[in-house]
Each structure stands twice: as structure tokens, then as C-alpha cells.
Amino acid sequence: MSQQTEQTERPARRQRAMTVNTLFVTGMLSLTPLALSSPASAQALGYASAPLSAFPSDDAAATPDDSAEGAAGARVLPERLRRTTVALNTDEAPGTVIIDTGNTTLYYVLGQGRAIRYGVGVGREGFTWSGVQTITNKAEWPDWHPPAQMIARQPYLPRFMAGGPGNPLGARAMYLGSSDYRIHGTNDPTTIGKFVSSGCIRLTNEDVTDLFGRVSVGTKVVVLPKNAAHLAARPIAGGEVASVTPQPRAEVTTPPSGRRAVNLSMSSLY
Incomplete structure (x- = not known):
């Protein structure tokens, strides 16, 4: 070149x-x-995923640990409200439930002069009642539909709450006759031994699960007046009660249409 x-x-x-x-x-x-x-x-x-915290969890659908919760509730109860076998003279047949309203105790009659005693919470002033009822239904982790009378007094209440650890009815419920009253658990064991409810009888979740396993539909329930003489029950030496073998736990339900259950722990609601 x-x-x-x-x-x-x-x-x-x-x-x-x-x-x-x-x-x-x-x-x-x-x-x-x-x-x-x-x-x-x-x-x-659109090319990065959103963090997990952007999606709220549904606590109402969490699997509850009723054994741990119940044990914690039992530890805070005074001696007279702890589940135990007692000597009790009564004419009621074995299998009957007796509620000593004024003494905030419930007895499950065993027969032969013995009964199992549980501590309970009962109706506050103006909401105590007495009479004889029959258990007409039993439910595990029941849903709650506040009755019309309660909604009239407290219109802010939800019309439905799904069963679960945040539900005021607790782990188990036994429905009394055709009334709005129930024997049920509670998510607030500090209310046991007090006059706090709208007429329902409540136990710790551990105790209500034990009682639930002993009674059946048709069980007689005797509710004594608040001012009645207290039942003369006395503890039996070595009378601690073993728990009934728990029944399979029903699946915790969630509200329809994706609604979340509200955690209400106010003691006067139920």
C-alpha cells in the first residue's frame, strides 16, 4: 500500500x-x-415480589393450643376454684351438673357421695338466673352469634364471630335447652370465680374441655339461685381429677366471605 x-x-x-x-x-x-x-x-x-408483611395474617384461623392455654389458666385460679374431686351429698343422679351460683362453682355428680368441682364465672348483677335445664347441643370451638337482646344493649357487637382462640365462647360450648344460655369456655381465665357474664356459665378452656367429655346431650343441669345455701362440699385427700381423653378437635372455621373474626375479650359480653 x-x-x-x-x-x-x-x-x-x-x-x-x-x-x-x-x-x-x-x-x-x-x-x-x-x-x-x-x-x-x-x-x-412489576419485576420484584412484594414483601410478606404486605399481606396480613388471619389470626382467627390459627390452630389453638388449648392444652397450654388451659394449663396457664389453671395456675392462676385459687385453690377453691381448681378442678378436683370432692365429697358431696346430693340426691341428684350421677351425671347431673349442679351450678352453685353464689359460690361460683360447678359440680359434676359422680355418685356415691362424690363429685368433680370446677370453678366458674357466672352472671353479673341483674343477669343471674336459676332453674333446671337440659343440654340440647354440644360444640367444639363454637361460632358465636350474639343474641338479639345482647345486640340491643351493645349494638357495636359483630353479628357473627368464627370459632377460635379469640372467640368469647372458648374451646367448647354446651347449650342449655332453648335458651340463650350456655356452659362454655373463656379466653380470659381471670374472670373465673366472678359475677361477670350476661348469664352464661364459663370455665377455663381446660376445664370446659374436661366437662365436655363427661356430659352428653340430655344431661340434666341444675342452676341454684345466687342467694341459695352453698353446697357443703369438701375436698377428698388425693382427689385430683385426671382429664378425660380429649375428643378430636373440630377444624377452626373462618367467617364467610373472607371476613376476619374480631378478638373480643370483654368479660361482660357473654
Whole structure:
């Protein structure tokens, strides 16, 4: 190649190299905003997943640990309200439930002068009652439908609450006749031994589960007046009661249409 030809092509080669470099730099600069974009911008563009905390958990559907909860409730109860076998003279047949309202205790009659005593919470002033009822239904982790009278007094109440650890009816419920009254558990064991409810009889979740396993539909329930003489029951030496073998736990239900159950622990609701 002649010296004149080489001198003519050198500027052309330099021009082509500069053009290629310019195009490369321009392309890299156009990609920089995507590489430096914030997580929020990335989510807006749809190529980053949202954090798990963006989706609230449904605590109402959590699997409850009734054994642990019940044991914790039992530890805070005074001696007279703890489940135990006692000597009790009564004419009621074995299998009968007797509720000593004024003494906030419930007895399950065993026969032969013995009964199992449980501590209970009962109706507050103006909501105590007495009489004879029959257990007409039993439910595990029951749903709660507040009765019309209660809604009239407390219109802010939900019309439905799914069964579960946040439900005021607790782990088990035994329905009394055709009334709105129930023997049921509670998520607030500190109310045992007190006059707090709207007429229902409540036990700790551990105790109500034990009683639930002993009674059946058709069991007689005797509720004594608040001012009646207390039943003369006395503890038996070594009379601690073994728990009934728990029945299979029903699946915790959730409200329809994806609604979440509200955790209400106010003691006067039920």
C-alpha cells in the first residue's frame, strides 16, 4: 500500500472507532436508570415480589393450643376454684351438673357421695338466673352469634364471630335447652370465680374441655339461685381429677366471605 493511500484511510478508521465507542457509551447510559431504580420503582415495574408483611395474617384461623392455654389458666385460679374431686351429698343422679351460683362453682355428680368441682364465672348483677335445664347441643370451638337482646344493649357487637382462640365462647360450648344460655369456655381465665357474664356459665378452656367429655346431650343441669345455701362440699385427700381423653378437635372455621373474626375479650359480653 502506498504511503499516500495509508494516510488517506487512517482518518476514516479513526472516525469509525469513535462512532462505535459513542454508540456503546450511549447504550450503557440508557440502561443505568433501570439498574439504579429503587425497590419501590422496581415493584411498580412489576419485576420484584412484594414483601410478606404486605399481606396480613388471619389470626382467627390459627390452630389453638388449648392444652397450654388451659394449663396457664389453671395456675392462676385459687385453690377453691381448681378442678378436683370432692365429697358431696346430693340426691341428684350421677351425671347431673349442679351450678352453685353464689359460690361460683360447678359440680359434676359422680355418685356415691362424690363429685368433680370446677370453678366458674357466672352472671353479673341483674343477669343471674336459676332453674333446671337440659343440654340440647354440644360444640367444639363454637361460632358465636350474639343474641338479639345482647345486640340491643351493645349494638357495636359483630353479628357473627368464627370459632377460635379469640372467640368469647372458648374451646367448647354446651347449650342449655332453648335458651340463650350456655356452659362454655373463656379466653380470659381471670374472670373465673366472678359475677361477670350476661348469664352464661364459663370455665377455663381446660376445664370446659374436661366437662365436655363427661356430659352428653340430655344431661340434666341444675342452676341454684345466687342467694341459695352453698353446697357443703369438701375436698377428698388425693382427689385430683385426671382429664378425660380429649375428643378430636373440630377444624377452626373462618367467617364467610373472607371476613376476619374480631378478638373480643370483654368479660361482660357473654
